[in-house]
Amino acid sequence: MTPFTAAHLASPIEIQRPPIIRFGSGTAATAGDWAKSKGARRILVVADAFNAARVETLNLSGEVAVFGEVRPEPDVPNLEAALRVAEDLRPDLVIGFGGGSAMDLAKLVAVLPNSGQSLHEVVGPEKVRAKQSLLAQVPTTAGTGSEAGTRALVTDPATQNKLAVQSFHMLADIAIVDPDLTLTLPAAVTAASGVDAMAHCVEAFTSKKAHPLIDIYAIEGVRLVGRFLARAIRDGSDVEARAGLCLASLYGGFCLGPVNTTSGHAVAYPLGTRHHVAHGAANALVFPHTLAFNAPAAPEKTRAVVEALGLSANGEADVFEATYRYCADLGCEMRLSALGVPRDDLPAMAREAHAIRRLLDNNPRDISENEIRAIYEAAY
Template sequence: MSSRSYNMERVSPFFAPNRILLGKGVAGQVGQEVRMLGGKKVLIVTDPGVVKVGLTAAIEEGLKAEGIPWGIYADVVPEPPARIIDEAAKIAREGNYDTVIGIGGGSSLDVAKGVAMMATHTGKALDYVGQNMFKERGLTKILIPTTAGTGSEATGVCVVTDEEENTKKSYYSHLLLPESALLDPLLTVSMPPSVTADTGMDALSHAVESFVSVNRTPHSEILSLEAIRLIAESMAVACLKGSELWARYNMLLASNLAGMAFTSGGLGASHGLAYPLGTEYHIPHGKSNAIMLPHVMRFNRVACPEQFAKIAVAMGQPIEGLPLYDAAEMACEAVEQLIETIGLSSRLPDYGVPDTDIPRLVECALKQSRFFVPNPRNLGEKEIRSIYEMAF
């Protein structure tokens, strides 16, 4: 990547957590981290699955060792409705908690971020949906991912379901970035292959979409491309031989890099077209992206073939001597190959979605138009329909 291609006239923002600690066993240091940040009482926000497999144990031990009292809210559900944030924020306010530790997958981390904010804001969580709606930093946030995909611990984004409108809504604010993110690969080892595959594809979508986004920045490009390289190198092993800690470590790092990349550089149409698969058919978020990503890439590749050629290289494809558009196509093929290797499908019929549902999908995707702004190619109703048709 030539640094000559950067636009010096444009002011490029970069957002990241205040502190990131990465390493085997680092979750055990959470007590010292709370102390260092001045916390006196902690609310752990998580889901029942994380508690059941014992992943909160290291956190509770760490808090106990430092003599820090804690409470636990473990009722987070996938595709979390906004009312969950209101419910847990009430507990945080009434219990005088000053620190929220989110531990789990993207849903738990997003809810934890929302709870930390709503504990100090009036009204309902849905009142603050949109760009920069929060007025203050909220409670201290420490985020500990147990999956390698959403990168939520590295983003100023939080996604909730508006149950009344049956659609996903997002919060965007640098205030949502945590004071501290603890990345411990040991916490991701128990992830079953299917969850590893789904969440890994979410990270790959973040990396690819931010790399071709029209809002990409010098920082985001560097992070996106390295995330793509790490994922291409490690995802198959993480899925097929999950006990390999190096692969778990690389995926956790990649997910984190991709999170920082998209919180600065934006996402694109793959996320926009994947969200309806979550709200309409309850297909997990990462799997929804695995379905849409190759088709959106193929649609987008003509708009910035040089970026796609770089993706192909990062994924180990031999592009020497190929015309640019053929090299760009290699990126799409590499992603398809990876999806097949990890046992996923990019065909909607494989998930029980009939082609008669295309109009319904198009209608839902049109509500996600915020994702089409940074997409390298414009999308209207016709283009959205054509991409969904590619998935049949």
Template sequence: MPNDYARPLRLWQPRRFEFGAGSAAEVGHWAREQGFARIHVLTTPVIAGQIDRMGLPGSVTVFADVDPEPDSATLDRAIAAAQEADPDLVIGFGGGSVMDVAKLVTVLRGGFPLADAIGPNKVPARLNALALVPTTAGTGSEAGIRALVTNLATGAKAAVESPHLMPDMVSLDPDLTMSVPPAVTAATGIDAMAHCVEAFTNRKSHPLIDNYARLGFTLVARFLPRAVADGSDAEARAALLLAAYYGGICLGPVNTAAGHALAYPLGTRLKLPHGHANAIIFPHVLAFNAPAAPEKTAEIAAALGLGGGNRLAQDAWDWCARLGPEMRLSALGATEAMLPDWAAEAHAIRRLMDNNPRDMTVAEAETIYRSAF
């Protein structure tokens, strides 16, 4: 992989970025400054009670029915609620699923169909302002121009990509993440790390993005075990929000690779949370890619305290397992008969597989699933 500083790169960033304890209140201050009168918040029942932390002005409506792994039916309900509310500001207040649905609502509520939006640069202009407030430290969706939902027509993840999905305002408030349970903290943190690692070892890797990736996986390595052990660790919570944001920056110009391609069927078919699916796959793809990216893999291993060579996959598996997630597909409802179809499905996700530093056949994808079984 060439280390070419002159290679063109395009980054999209939020127009306003707030970070730190209590910064959720800045959303309300900003909304008041901008004169927004009709604000529509997308969230989940678990965290809907924290919306008041933003101090929103004007008329506020809430759609609190976003599923953990949202599909096109969830999106349709969210769009219908937004059409009724007719907001001048939409806020995604939640994890990656909530933020992705909020993004899509802002560009599709005028009647543009999801099927026509899939892919890069197909959606029309946004119909309202957009603010994103993550309440978990994982997807980094607040830093990216993509949004994903499961398309019920195909059973696969549908990815929409457009600069119109970049929010006007982002607030990263670690206070909102203090109550996230250990299992969710672990899964979302490993997802953030996977974003950074997959961008770092990517065929499209870039020196500028490599710096964000290093920052991200180093923060996860240092602070995720602390946050899982003690959810009230304010320093760890803040560090992980930054790590997730750095991972989100990596997704824009570089994106993920085989790890996420292999994780997607676990979400759509087994209904595993996205972060948990990535945790299961992460050790195996890290080891698979090591021969194609030896120096960068050594950096990742050093940050996580992993052994190299034949120890890499087992040590990475142990690192993830110590954080709590069940790492065996056989204990999560999978059967061996399912694995060939998943391998074919993952292999067909070329927008990610083509980024992988090492070519992966369908048979090799199935071998990874069997190793994770």
């Protein structure tokens, strides 16, 4: 097999990041001062139920409304409920406060209400006409990197597919990354989120669209996960480990805009859309399979990934065994059957995953529908 050729140093690329990124313990409390400095008087916080109960952490003042009903893997009705609140409030500032689901909905809530555009009119790249309010993102997990990106995903219940909206207008005006907010994450969520951050970095690093400008963030993100994820799982109060994972997640977010993910996320998506498996858990289960599948097409980069995780492997089989054991030792569930996925659904899942061309077209190795199904079977 001929290895793919990624971009070289002179290849054009654009990286978009929030103009202000505040990182470190205690920074969440500065959200209120920033909001005041921008003259924001009507604020809408978009959060899940847990984070809705600790909005005071943000130290906000003025008229503050909270949409606290964000669901894992949010769907169109969940978004529509948030949009109704925003249409009534007409906020000056929208704050995404939670994991990737809350931050993705916040992006759409910042651009759609009273805009004259519907969700389906803006699906795809750069179809949003304007931002309707300021946007701040405050992550409370270390996995999605959504605080740094311009893409939002919601599930369409009619098709069970994810609708992807990408727009510069959905870039946060400020991202506040406070590792203290992640101290309460359970070990299982910490593990799955950390592997999600790693998957963003790995898939961008090995993508056909890989670029040296992004590679530096990608491989460092993998190293951070390799260094800190097991530590954070062992001791959730380890602030240095939590900060390391938050930085890995942020770097993964930097990777998503200009390069994006590949087969790992495409194969993982049907687990979430069809069976409501948490995104991080789905990525952890799929990760060893797709990394090993792609290894022949990107041998040097695969070796770098394995070494960055502190592992060793020679050949495709070793890559799979080493990374499977790594994820399993973190406590990730590695069997589809244990997640309640019915075996007779695997063909439909393979069909849906294979149709996600926006990701698979950048995979370093062509992957067929039958090969995706074989991954599901092997993971069952």
